[in-house]
Amino acid sequence: MSKEKIQLSEALEDIMPSEYQEMVATATFGNEDRSWKDIGSSKELIEQHSLCAGCPESIAFRYILSSIPAPEDTVFVGSTGCTSLVFPMVGVQNIHSLFGNQNAVASGLKRALKVRFPDVNKDVIVLAGDGATVDIGLDMTMQSWFRQENFTTICFDNELYANTGGQESGLMQKGFVSKMAPMGKKFEKVRLPEIAFEAGCHYVACLTVSKPNRVEKAIRNAVYVAREFGPTYVQLYTPCILEIGKQSMEGLDEMKDAEAIGGRFVMKEFMTDEVKEFLKEKDAEQKARKKAAKAAVSA
Amino acid sequence: MEQYVVKPGPEAFLPPAAASMGIVLPDPGEAHYEGRIIDEEDAYEQIARKLLGAKVPTIFPGPLVLWKWNEKAGKKAEAIRELANALPARLIPMADYRPKYPKIDPEVEINPNHPNLTIWHNKIDACIFVGVHCHQANLALKIIRGGTDCFTIALCAQAGHEDACASFRDINVEKIKKLTETVKRLKSEGVESQALPFTQIKMTRAGRVA
Numbered sequence: 001m002s003k004e005k006i007q008l009s010e011a012l013e014d015i016m017p018s019e020y021q022e023m024v025a026t027a028t029f030g031n032e033d034r035s036w037k038d039i040g041s042s043k044e045l046i047e048q049h050s051l052c053a054g055c056p057e058s059i060a061f062r063y064i065l066s067s068i069p070a071p072e073d074t075v076f077v078g079s080t081g082c083t084s085l086v087f088p089m090v091g092v093q094n095i096h097s098l099f100g101n102q103n104a105v106a107s108g109l110k111r112a113l114k115v116r117f118p119d120v121n122k123d124v125i126v127l128a129g130d131g132a133t134v135d136i137g138l139d140m141t142m143q144s145w146f147r148q149e150n151f152t153t154i155c156f157d158n159e160l161y162a163n164t165g166g167q168e169s170g171l172m173q174k175g176f177v178s179k180m181a182p183m184g185k186k187f188e189k190v191r192l193p194e195i196a197f198e199a200g201c202h203y204v205a206c207l208t209v210s211k212p213n214r215v216e217k218a219i220r221n222a223v224y225v226a227r228e229f230g231p232t233y234v235q236l237y238t239p240c241i242l243e244i245g246k247q248s249m250e251g252l253d254e255m256k257d258a259e260a261i262g263g264r265f266v267m268k269e270f271m272t273d274e275v276k277e278f279l280k281e282k283d284a285e286q287k288a289r290k291k292a293a294k295a296a297v298s299a
Numbered sequence: 300m301e302q303y304v305v306k307p308g309p310e311a312f313l314p315p316a317a318a319s320m321g322i323v324l325p326d327p328g329e330a331h332y333e334g335r336i337i338d339e340e341d342a343y344e345q346i347a348r349k350l351l352g353a354k355v356p357t358i359f360p361g362p363l364v365l366w367k368w369n370e371k372a373g374k375k376a377e378a379i380r381e382l383a384n385a386l387p388a389r390l391i392p393m394a395d396y397r398p399k400y401p402k403i404d405p406e407v408e409i410n411p412n413h414p415n416l417t418i419w420h421n422k423i424d425a426c427i428f429v430g431v432h433c434h435q436a437n438l439a440l441k442i443i444r445g446g447t448d449c450f451t452i453a454l455c456a457q458a459g460h461e462d463a464c465a466s467f468r469d470i471n472v473e474k475i476k477k478l479t480e481t482v483k484r485l486k487s488e489g490v491e492s493q494a495l496p497f498t499q500i501k502m503t504r505a506g507r508v509a
Binding site: 006007008009010011012014015016017018020021022025088089 | 360364365366367372373375376377379380390391392394395397398404407408499500501502503504505506507
């Protein structure tokens with residue numbers, strides 16, 4: 001399956017709005033080595049978004065969409081929050097689930113897709129905020145890990161309930177004062193990456209979205225490992241600039257500060273030894289593919 | 300209770316669902332016209348006459364025919380183009396169902412979330428929905444009946460639409476062609492198209508060219 005799936009009917013092609021004709025011509029569907037470098041030239045990677053100006057989540061969204069290896073065979077499962085505002089703008093299948101239920105919905109979906117399409121890798125990716133993943137939906141999140149469901153969970157960690165005005169979340173840092181948590185957070189940020197690994201995730205990464213290469217690698221690793229081994233988890237720091245009192249231009253600096261030595265989001269990865277070996281092989285395969293492609297172009 | 304008639308609006312901000320007013324879907328071999336069940340053979344002529352009598356007849360093809368999911372979809376698209384040429388009728392696509400931000404261009408597309416904008420802008424008085432998924436068609440048909448005076452026709456591949464003013468069921472390439480033939484026959488018998496002169500829209504990757 002590839003770009004052949006998104007062909008227009010010839011008889012009506014010339015009445016289709018330009019953006020659809022453009023998407024058919026330039027979409028990266030079918031190219032396993034698509035990357036964040038395709039952002040800006042591919043319609044399916046969110047041409048416009050409905051988030052606040054300068055929102056790091058919009059950057060994260062673009063990096064994720066450009067990193068997934070097979071968008072035409074991927075279904076996202078989202079939850080209520082800022083993420084749900086973007087999905088209508090995305091050329092990838094997605095389901096909006098009830099708040100907190102996303103990992104339960106994804107479990108059923110992944111199993112159904114396995115039965116319906118036994119010969120195709122159908123990737124299911126949960127994409128939800130920290131409230132849905134760690135607070136209200138923690139039961140569903142962890143149970144899916146215990147059950148070793150073959151899908152990736154991505155958490156957009158903005159350390160509070162941004163969409164509803166800044167309530168305290170489990171992933172908020174200790175002592176942080178927000179609009180709806182004026183007394184300051186009383187306990188430590190939940191260490192979900194560590195918990196995820198202990199709970200059975202085969203690959204876990206925690207990072208900011210300041211560096212596209214890193215995000216791309218983490219997302220691809222997570223998807224590949226989920227196909228072969230079991231659950232994977234990626235936690236991305238996507239600060240809500242409005243709720244932490246920053247300007248539109250300051251999101252990137254905030255992420256860089258958070259990932260500096262001693263910061264809350266110094267990049268960390270956990271994986272089993274088998275996964276380490278598997279990812280090495282995947283890297284070698286990708287390098288070989290790229291080399292072959294380069295050779296074909298120069299020939 | 301009096302028989303409810305599914306007439307063009309504007310009926311109300313929130314028109315009642317026709318099904319809740321006692322309108323039932325046609326059985327195979329039947330169609331419905333303003334909520335009355337009629338024989339499918341009669342429906343071809345009644346619908347063709349309605350389209351020929353309209354000033355701005357318009358076809359709204361949806362994703363099921365705009366995109367070539369399979370060979371059948373491509374053939375349906377061809378049949379729709381033939382029907383548009385025979386009438387003549389404008390073709391305005393319902394390319395997908397997302398709410399369009401920041402705004403829709405009502406001259407070249409229609410959206411199920413605010414179809415009235417396209418109807419109002421182009422002064423459309425009779426339209427055909429074809430290749431639109433059931434729930435989105437129901438949504439659009441109700442909004443149109445609520446806020447506009449457009450006569451809606453559904454060429455439905457499933458069981459038909461109560462909320463359309465007229466509806467075929469089990470539509471396929473042959474049935475679309477038969478509707479086209481009926482239009483041609485009526486024209487040859489002297490029924491003139493009342494359509495105002497227009498130029499069919501033409502889009503390219505770079506933008507609108509006609």
